[in-house]
Amino acid sequence: MGAEFTRHVKRNLVAYIALLPMAAVVIFAYLGTLAWSVRLSFSSSKLLPRNDFVGIAQYLTLFDTPRWLTSLGNLVIIAFFFLLICFVLGTLLAIFIDQNVRAESLFRTVFLYPYAMSFVVAGLVWQWILNPEFGIQQTMRSFGFSGFVLDWVVNPRMVLYAIILATVWHGSGLVMALLLAGLRGIDGEIWKATRIDGIPTWRVYLQVILPMLRPMIITSLVLLSISIIKMYDVVVAMTNGGPGTASEVPAKFIMDNLFERANIGLATAASTVMLITVMFIMAPVLYFQYFRKSGSSS
Amino acid sequence: MGMMQMVAVSAIALAAATGLAKAEEPLNAEVIHWWTSGGESAAIKVFADAFNAAGGKWVDNAVAGGSAARSAAINRIIGGDPSTAALFNTSRQYHEIIGEGLLNDIDAVAAKNSWDKVLPAPIAKAVKVDGKYYAAPVNIHMPLWIWYSTAALNKAGIDKPPETMEQFVADLDKLKAAGITPLALGGQRWQENSLFSAMLTNVGGAKLWKSVYGDKDEAAIRSPEFRKVVETFVSLKPYVDQSSPGRNWNDTTAMLIKDQAGFQVMGDWAKGEFKQAKKEIGKDYGCIPGLRPDSPYVLGGDVFVFPKTDNAEQVKAQHLLVEIMTSPEVQVKFNNLKGSIPIRSDVDVSSLDACAQLGMKIMADPTRQVPDASQMMEESMYGSVQDIVTELWNTPMTVDQAIDRFDKALKG
Numbered sequence: 001m002g003a004e005f006t007r008h009v010k011r012n013l014v015a016y017i018a019l020l021p022m023a024a025v026v027i028f029a030y031l032g033t034l035a036w037s038v039r040l041s042f043s044s045s046k047l048l049p050r051n052d053f054v055g056i057a058q059y060l061t062l063f064d065t066p067r068w069l070t071s072l073g074n075l076v077i078i079a080f081f082f083l084l085i086c087f088v089l090g091t092l093l094a095i096f097i098d099q100n101v102r103a104e105s106l107f108r109t110v111f112l113y114p115y116a117m118s119f120v121v122a123g124l125v126w127q128w129i130l131n132p133e134f135g136i137q138q139t140m141r142s143f144g145f146s147g148f149v150l151d152w153v154v155n156p157r158m159v160l161y162a163i164i165l166a167t168v169w170h171g172s173g174l175v176m177a178l179l180l181a182g183l184r185g186i187d188g189e190i191w192k193a194t195r196i197d198g199i200p201t202w203r204v205y206l207q208v209i210l211p212m213l214r215p216m217i218i219t220s221l222v223l224l225s226i227s228i229i230k231m232y233d234v235v236v237a238m239t240n241g242g243p244g245t246a247s248e249v250p251a252k253f254i255m256d257n258l259f260e261r262a263n264i265g266l267a268t269a270a271s272t273v274m275l276i277t278v279m280f281i282m283a284p285v286l287y288f289q290y291f292r293k294s295g296s297s298s
Numbered sequence: 299m300g301m302m303q304m305v306a307v308s309a310i311a312l313a314a315a316t317g318l319a320k321a322e323e324p325l326n327a328e329v330i331h332w333w334t335s336g337g338e339s340a341a342i343k344v345f346a347d348a349f350n351a352a353g354g355k356w357v358d359n360a361v362a363g364g365s366a367a368r369s370a371a372i373n374r375i376i377g378g379d380p381s382t383a384a385l386f387n388t389s390r391q392y393h394e395i396i397g398e399g400l401l402n403d404i405d406a407v408a409a410k411n412s413w414d415k416v417l418p419a420p421i422a423k424a425v426k427v428d429g430k431y432y433a434a435p436v437n438i439h440m441p442l443w444i445w446y447s448t449a450a451l452n453k454a455g456i457d458k459p460p461e462t463m464e465q466f467v468a469d470l471d472k473l474k475a476a477g478i479t480p481l482a483l484g485g486q487r488w489q490e491n492s493l494f495s496a497m498l499t500n501v502g503g504a505k506l507w508k509s510v511y512g513d514k515d516e517a518a519i520r521s522p523e524f525r526k527v528v529e530t531f532v533s534l535k536p537y538v539d540q541s542s543p544g545r546n547w548n549d550t551t552a553m554l555i556k557d558q559a560g561f562q563v564m565g566d567w568a569k570g571e572f573k574q575a576k577k578e579i580g581k582d583y584g585c586i587p588g589l590r591p592d593s594p595y596v597l598g599g600d601v602f603v604f605p606k607t608d609n610a611e612q613v614k615a616q617h618l619l620v621e622i623m624t625s626p627e628v629q630v631k632f633n634n635l636k637g638s639i640p641i642r643s644d645v646d647v648s649s650l651d652a653c654a655q656l657g658m659k660i661m662a663d664p665t666r667q668v669p670d671a672s673q674m675m676e677e678s679m680y681g682s683v684q685d686i687v688t689e690l691w692n693t694p695m696t697v698d699q700a701i702d703r704f705d706k707a708l709k710g
Contacts, residue, residue, distance in 0.1 A: 046678065047394040048376065066703075067685050133541040154485070154543040156692055243485055243543035244692025245685060256681070260365045262391070263678040 034275070037268045045264035058269035068270060071248040074160055078249070079228045081164045082171070086224055087217075089168065090175020095205060097176070098183045108180070112173040119170065123237025126166035127153055156246035159239055163247055166234060171227060175220045182216035183209065222285060229278055250274055324355035325615040329602070330374070331385035332367035334360050337570040341635035345436075348622045354615060357382075371605075375400050380605030382615050388424045388435055388599040389672035395603075396427045402604045402613060403430040407620040416642040418661060420597045420669035433601035434620040436629075437638035440657055441565040441598045441670065442496040444586040445572075449557040450478050463501055463530070463589045466561075470537045473560040481534060482559035484550040485543035487688045489564075494687045495596070495671060496563045497531045498524075504594035504668050511683075512674040514708040520701060528697050532690065543692075554583060565598070569637040569653060585653040587660055595660045598670035599638060675708075682707040 009016070044054045062068050093111050097104055114122060129135045130153045140148035152162035186209055194204045210217070232251040235241060241248040250270060257267035327349060333342045339360070346356040359381060361367035368391060371384035375395060386392045395401055408414075408431040413422065417435065425433040444466075446459055451469070454476035460466040473480035483493060499507050502523055509518035518524060539559075551571040553559035562568070572583050579585070587593060602623065604616040622628055629640040630649060639650065639657045647658050660666055672680055686703045689695055 046676065047372070047391075048398060065682070066689070127544070131541065151540065154541060239544055240486060242487070242688070242692070244688045246692065257678070259369055261678045261681040262394070262676070263681070266678065 038272050038275075040264055041268035041272045043265055045268070047262035047264070049264060054265075058265045059273075062266060062269045062273070065266075067245050067248055068250070068253055070245050071250045071253045074247060075228065075231075075249055077160055078164055078167070078231065079225070081161070082167050082228055083221065083224055085164070085168045086172045086175055087221065090172040090220065091179055091210075093172065093176040094179035094183055097180055108177075111176050114170045115173040115177075117170065119167075119231075119234040120237045122166055122170045123234040126162065126169070127238045130162050130165075153239055154243060156243045159243065159247045163235060163238060166238060167227075167231070170234070171224055174223065178216045178220045179213060182213040186212060218285060218288075222282075225281060229274060324350075324353060325611060325618060326355050326357060327382040327615040327619055328357040328359055329383045329385070329619075330359045330361060330367055330371045330381045332361055332364045333385070334362050335570075336574075337567075337635055337637065341632050344628060344632040344635065345619075345623055348625075348628045349619060352618060352622055354618055354622075371603075375605045380607065382607075382612055383602045383604050383619055386433065386601055386603055387672060388421060388433075388438075388597070388601050388670065390424075390676055391672075392433060392601075392603050393427060396432045400606050401432050402606050402616060403432050404434060404604060404617065404620050405430050407431075407434075407617050407624075411621075411624065416644055418597060418641075418643075418667050419664060420667050420673065421599070421641060424669065424673045425601055433603045434623055435599060435601045435641045436623050437599045437633050437636055438641055438657075438661070439565050439567065439598040439600070439638045440587070440596055441492055442499060442563060442588075442596050443566055443568070443653070444496065444589070445551070445554055445562045445564060445568055446560060446584050446586065447554040447557045448582055448584060450554070450560045453557070454478060454560065459584055459586055460589060461586075466589050467533075469560065470534075474537060478557075479539040479553060479559040480537040480561065482550045482553040482562040483538045483542050484545035484547050485538075485692070486545070486547075487684050489547055489550070490691045491684045491687045492565070493534065493563050494527075494531050494690075497534075498527050499594045499596060499668070500589040501530050502527045503590065504592065504666065507594060507596075507668055508674075510704075510708070511671045512669070514675075514710075516705055516709075519705045519708065524704075525697060525701060528690070528700050531687075532697065535691065566639075566653065566657070567637045569651065579652045585656070587656060592666060594668040595657065595666045596668055596670050597661075598672070599641070676710075679707065679710050 040049055041058055042054065042056070043050050043052050044057070097107055097111075101107065117125075130150060132138065132149075132151045132154060135150065137148055137150040140150070152158040152165075190208065191204070194208065199208075230251055231249050232255060235247055235249050235252055239247045241252055251274075254267045254270045254274070257263040257270065329345075331342060333339055342358075346358060349356045359370075361370045364387070368384070368386060371381060371386075372395065374380050375384075380400075392401070413431060417425075418438070421435050421438065425431055425435055450473065451459070454469070454472040456469050456472055460469050470480040481493075483489060498510065502510070506518060506521075506523050506527070509515045510524060547564055547568070548571050550559075550562055551564060551568045552575075554562055555572060555575045555577060566585075569579075569585075572579070577583050587595065602619065604619075607613060607616075623632075624641065626640070626642065626645040629642065630645050630647075633640050633654070634650060637654075639654045639661070643658070643662060647655050650658065671683070675683070683704070686700060686707060690700045
């Protein structure tokens with residue numbers, strides 16, 4: 001065992017040396033800064049980092065801040081609808097394109113195009129579309145439908161759905177592209193076999209094809225979840241958290257406290273909470289992806 | 299003999315001039331600021347030109363956006379490579395870096411120009427820490443002017459601008475009846491906060507302003523006067539148009555320029571928008587400083603701070619900058635372009651516009667000078683206060699809930 005290990009190291013020595021700079025970057029730049037911000041969340045830092053220790057005072061303040069609680073609640077609503085709609089829509093689009101439709105490449109481009117746009121642009125576009133003064137509402141009214149109302153971005157009760165709409169428009173193309181790649185990799189023989197058995201197409205998709213696409217599905221869900229957690233630019237561009245605090249999200253809370261409100265302690269406490277949340281969500285995914293697979297193969 | 303004398307004099311002058319040029323390279327001064335819009339960059343060019351004319355070399359480092367520019371300045375200070383000067387608001391934004399000993403004091407220049415006498419008390423208090431001046435104030439912005447469109451008021455049958463809160467509310471009703479948006483408000487946190495502050499100064503008065511935001515006195519927060527302020531603020535909701543949320547302040551001012559709205563509460567920087575649209579004070583639009591005879595004049599504005607350095611040349615450049623920026627002539631020229639008023643009372647006001655002259659007149663009375671809210675609390679606390687105001691405006695929060703939350707936020 002020991003000898004084998006030494007042999008292994010000797011053989012790959014050059015490779016390990018080549019990896020050292022990258023490892024150093026990861027350890028110091030990523031893990032180091034991460035540890036530093038967790039450390040700061042236990043300090044009383046305001047504008048400048050301080051080295052004192054105040055225990056969990058910042059966390060207590062954080063969970064006593066109505067705006068933070070609103071942000072968390074909003075994130076849950078956005079995450080639920082965004083994941084669900086994006087995934088269902090993306091899958092249906094992929095299946096649709098997989099039917100060998102005419103002008104497939106045109107459709108593919110059209111559906112994937114929003115993803116190529118930055119969130120800021122997407123947010124601004126949707127802000128204009130939904131703005132009651134220059135958007136759809138005004139257009140419809142000028143056509144004579146004087147009672148037409150579409151005021152999502154200025155209505156505190158609907159503003160979250162306006163943001164979900166914009167992000168779904170932005171993100172479902174990605175799901176489509178990933179799943180389409182998966183669908184193209186399905187062996188034609190499987191389709192022939194199911195046809196001989198006379199299974200309806202929708203059942204084949206639901207019970208045979210989709211389970212085979214599990215890696216693609218997990219990848220797209222992970223990518224979508226990450227974009228939810230770090231959601232900031234689209235909110236800033238569309239509503240800047242308003243009206244009131246109706247569309248605040250945690251990432252914006254963190255940025256505002258870091259840069260505008262000179263409150264590093266509270267901002268790092270909030271980002272630590274987000275980090276823990278992400279780890280809780282990612283842990284089972286990573287477990288199933290890596291550990292179970294290697295366990296079953298040995 | 300006369301000839302000889304002249305030659306000698308010119309020889310000496312020449313020698314002196316070349317000697318000077320050799321000994322003194324131009325004083326480099328790198329200045330970080332966020333004044334990037336048309337009027338703002340014209341204003342800061344006044345400083346740059348005056349500094350260059352006095353033998354300096356202005357190195358402009360404009361960063362778009364106030365908080366981005368301040369972050370850049372602070373990061374440079376912490377990183378040990380500070381700029382010569384950096385722009386901040388007249389507030390507590392820079393008090394922590396003073397506490398850490400990261401700024402040079404400018405007491406020498408302040409004493410020479412007797413700042414203790416010429417500066418209004420709240421401004422002096424904002425830039426003087428532990429008995430030393432650490433920042434050079436360059437302007438006074440009053441953030442709570444009430445602007446009106448003359449044409450809109452006329453259309454609603456209002457012949458003269460309101461002077462009391464009752465008249466103001468009556469005028470809002472008349473405007474509404476005439477089908478004009480009575481109150482132009484951009485539904486962004488800070489603009490909603492300006493409207494609330496205007497209610498606190500005009501309904502509550504200077505004393506309440508100082509005891510609530512300054513002393514954070516619980517009795518004042520729970521007083522009937524403060525309750526009335528909150529109630530008045532909430533009662534203004536129906537006077538605002540539906541598209542208000544998220545609108546920028548300048549788009550909101552444009553509603554007055556186009557005579558689509560009656561009033562707007564906004565700082566004196568709004569004048570720039572009117573001027574650009576070729577509107578005239580008194581004819582097309584007007585400014586109301588307050589809705590009570592003793593309405594307080596809130597002193598906001600901007601200051602330059604001077605990061606710590608031992609480099610003698612840099613310290614010299616810093617002192618020259620302070621000297622230039624606060625000199626009476628430069629002050630008048632700069633503030634005319636910036637829309638604000640000079641920081642000192644001993645200047646020639648005749649070239650200022652009508653609103654600025656009115657401001658100077660009010661400010662001459664020290665009992666009406668009050669500090670901006672950002673000078674009386676830390677940014678994080680002021681942020682929490684603004685969160686309450688924006689929620690109060692946009693949700694059905696009750697007055698009692700609001701008062702409880704004000705009390706809690708101001709306890710810190």
